[in-house]
Amino acid sequence: MAYQANVIQIMIASPGDVSAERNAATEVIYLWNAIYAQATNRVLLPVRWETHSTSDLGGRAQAQINDRVLKFCDLLVGIFWTRLGTPTGEAESGTVEEIKEHLKAGKPAMVFFSRQPVVQDSIDHDEYERLRNFKKWCREQGITWDYEDPLDFRDKFSHQLQIQLTSNSKLAHKAGSLPAPLLLDLAPAKPTPTIPELSSEALQVLTAAAQGHGQILVVSAIGGKIFQAGGKQLGGSDHRTTAAYDFAMDELEGHKLVKAQGVKRQVFQVTKQGYDYLDALNLYVRPIANS
Numbered sequence: 001m002a003y004q005a006n007v008i009q010i011m012i013a014s015p016g017d018v019s020a021e022r023n024a025a026t027e028v029i030y031l032w033n034a035i036y037a038q039a040t041n042r043v044l045l046p047v048r049w050e051t052h053s054t055s056d057l058g059g060r061a062q063a064q065i066n067d068r069v070l071k072f073c074d075l076l077v078g079i080f081w082t083r084l085g086t087p088t089g090e091a092e093s094g095t096v097e098e099i100k101e102h103l104k105a106g107k108p109a110m111v112f113f114s115r116q117p118v119v120q121d122s123i124d125h126d127e128y129e130r131l132r133n134f135k136k137w138c139r140e141q142g143i144t145w146d147y148e149d150p151l152d153f154r155d156k157f158s159h160q161l162q163i164q165l166t167s168n169s170k171l172a173h174k175a176g177s178l179p180a181p182l183l184l185d186l187a188p189a190k191p192t193p194t195i196p197e198l199s200s201e202a203l204q205v206l207t208a209a210a211q212g213h214g215q216i217l218v219v220s221a222i223g224g225k226i227f228q229a230g231g232k233q234l235g236g237s238d239h240r241t242t243a244a245y246d247f248a249m250d251e252l253e254g255h256k257l258v259k260a261q262g263v264k265r266q267v268f269q270v271t272k273q274g275y276d277y278l279d280a281l282n283l284y285v286r287p288i289a290n291s
Contacts, residue, residue, distance in 0.1 A: 026048070202252050
């Protein structure tokens with residue numbers, strides 16, 4: 001079914017040593033569209049220089065990318081590991097130039113740095129020092145995020161993307177209501193329900209619980225908490241993951257998608273609003289039958 005939507009273009013900017021992360025960012029964006037696009041009338045478009053630029057000898061290469069690709073993007077995600085990139089004549093590298101041009105235009109940028117181990121003999125130490133200086137500059141401008149490997153990047157980017165789309169005022173103009181289609185409809189108008197945008201952890205917990213018996217178990221243990229839903233143990237033992245799932249439970253309870261059972265707040269039950277939320281996103285849920 002066709003529907004109108006606002007398009008948010010997301011520039012994926014990086015040197016050439018993080019191809020796995022570039023692909024992961026594209027996959028996260030497509031997954032967001034599959035879950036939220038129709039319900040929110042917003043579509044995210046991943047933009048990469050290799051897919052959105054053309055061969056042209058009419059000027060400086062990076063300037064062409066800036067003018068024909070970057071300037072139309074609403075959000076930028078920058079990703080770095082061991083390389084900064086080749087100097088452009090205007091900036092330390094093409095990726096750096098893209099980030100600085102994007103910020104100069106008053107648009108938001110998310111920057112991630114990999115902490116994945118690397119064989120020291122395989123890197124250019126002069127370039128790595130340039131990267132360290134740029135990382136210092138980024139942290140003077142705002143908040144950056146470190147990640148451990150491509151899978152960790154995928155999780156962190158998914159979570160941060162949700163926050164950007166729901167709380168960044170610079171993207172608010174892309175979230176406005178669309179003009180009504182010019183169709184004659186004599187039926188009484190129905191109010192459009194508000195569908196909250198959940199973090200990936202909150203959606204994972206809610207879906208797993210609904211596919212089971214509708215219950216979520218939160219138990220404190222040595223070194224952290226255990227989160228169980230639908231017979232599955234979610235999260236991990238590190239404090240950062242525990243914090244993410246704590247936040248997810250606050251989201252679900254704040255939107256009245258789950259309700260605590262008892263004063264100890266160890267058992268939560270999916271509410272009618274929770275099941276309705278999944279229905280609105282076309283996430284079919286089939287409860288597990290009793291054995």
